Amino acid sequence: MKDLTGKTALITGASSGLGEAYALRLASLGVRVILVARRADRLRELADRITSEHGIYAASVLPMDLSARDAGSTLAKILKGRGTQIDILINNAGFGQTVNFVEESNKFIVDELTVNIHTLVELTHAFLPGMVERKDGIVINIASTAAFQSLPYMAVYGASKAFVLSFTEALWGETKNTGVKVLAVCPGPTATEFFDANGTTPALGRFIRTSENVIDSTFKALEKEKSPAAVIDGSLNKLTALSSRFVTRKASINLSGKIMKPKEKN
Numbered sequence: 001m002k003d004l005t006g007k008t009a010l011i012t013g014a015s016s017g018l019g020e021a022y023a024l025r026l027a028s029l030g031v032r033v034i035l036v037a038r039r040a041d042r043l044r045e046l047a048d049r050i051t052s053e054h055g056i057y058a059a060s061v062l063p064m065d066l067s068a069r070d071a072g073s074t075l076a077k078i079l080k081g082r083g084t085q086i087d088i089l090i091n092n093a094g095f096g097q098t099v100n101f102v103e104e105s106n107k108f109i110v111d112e113l114t115v116n117i118h119t120l121v122e123l124t125h126a127f128l129p130g131m132v133e134r135k136d137g138i139v140i141n142i143a144s145t146a147a148f149q150s151l152p153y154m155a156v157y158g159a160s161k162a163f164v165l166s167f168t169e170a171l172w173g174e175t176k177n178t179g180v181k182v183l184a185v186c187p188g189p190t191a192t193e194f195f196d197a198n199g200t201t202p203a204l205g206r207f208i209r210t211s212e213n214v215i216d217s218t219f220k221a222l223e224k225e226k227s228p229a230a231v232i233d234g235s236l237n238k239l240t241a242l243s244s245r246f247v248t249r250k251a252s253i254n255l256s257g258k259i260m261k262p263k264e265k266n
C-alpha cells in the first residue's frame with residue numbers, strides 16, 4: 001500500500017472498540033486522525049495518548065451525536081469550513097440491539113438508522129468526490145457479517161448492515177479505476193463495547209475476534225494491488241457468512257432466528 005504519512009483520516013465512533021483501534025493504527029502510520037463520537041472525555045483521552053506519542057498535530061477531537069438530523073452534512077461543513085481535506089474516511093460508528101422488533105422503541109430505530117446508514121451515506125457523499133478528483137483516497141465502511149442473512153431479533157441492525165455492504169460494494173464498482181479505494185469491512189463477533197450497548201454476550205468463547213484482528217484484515221485487503229470491495233474478518237466468520245449461500249433463504253432465516261432469539265427473562 002502507498003505511504004500514508006501526512007494524510008488525514010476522519011474516524012467516526014472513535015471513542016471505543018474498532019474506531020479507537022483504527023485511530024491508533026493509523027496514527028502509528030503517520031496519519032493525522034480526527035476523532036468523532038459522543039463521549040468527549042474518551043475522545044480526548046485517546047487524542048492525548050496519540051499526541052503524546054506522535055506530536056500535537058497527530059490527533060484532534062470533534063465530539064458529536066451522529067444520530068442528529070443531518071449530522072453527516074453538518075460535520076462535513078465544519079471540516080470544510082476549517083479547510084480540512086479528508087484523505088481517509090472511516091465510517092465506523094454504529095450500534096444495534098437484540099430485541100423483538102414489535103417491542104423496539106421508535107426513537108431507537110430512527111437513531112440506529114441515522115447513525116448506521118444516513119450519516120454514513122452523507123459523509124461518503126461529502127468526501128468521496130474530492131478523493132475521486134484527487135485520484136487518491138480511502139473510504140472504509142464498517143458493515144458486519146450480519147449483512148449476509150436476515151437476522152430475526154436484530155432485524156433493523158441486520159438490514160442496516162446489508163445496506164452498508166450493498167452501498168459500499170456499489171461504490172467500489174463506480175470508483176475502482178479512479179485511484180480511490182472503497183472497502184466494506186465485515187467483522188463477526190468482536191470483543192468491543194458493542195455487546196455492552198447491545199445487552200447480549202456472544203457465546204463464542206475463544207472464537208471471538210479482537211479489534212486488532214479486524215484492523216489487520218482491513219489493511220491486508222487494502223494492501224492488495226486490486227483491493228476487494230469487501231472483506232470478512234476471520235476464517236470462521238467467512239465460513240458462517242458465506243454458508244447462507246448454500247441453504248434456502250427460509251432455512252437461513254429459521255437458523256438465525258434460533259441463534260438470535262433472546263433468552264426468556266425470569
Ligand SMILES: NC(=O)c1ccc[n+]([C@@H]2O[C@H](COP(=O)([O-])OP(=O)(O)OC[C@H]3O[C@@H](n4cnc5c(N)ncnc54)[C@H](OP(=O)(O)O)[C@@H]3O)[C@@H](O)[C@H]2O)c1
Pocket residue numbers: 012013014015016017018019036037038039040042064065066067068092093094095096115142143144145186187188189190191192193194195197
Ligand atoms: N463488535 C462486534 O461484534 C461488531 C461486529 C460487526 C460489526 N460491528 C460494527 O463495528 C462498528 C464499531 O462498533 P464496535 O464493535 O467498536 O462497538 P463500540 O465499542 O460500542 O463502538 C461504537 C462506537 O460508535 C459510536 N456511536 C454510537 N452511537 C453514536 C452516535 N449517536 N453518535 C456518535 N457516535 C456514536 C460510539 O461512541 P459514543 O458512544 O461515544 O458516541 C462508539 O465509539 C459498528 O458499526 C458495529 O455495528 C461490530
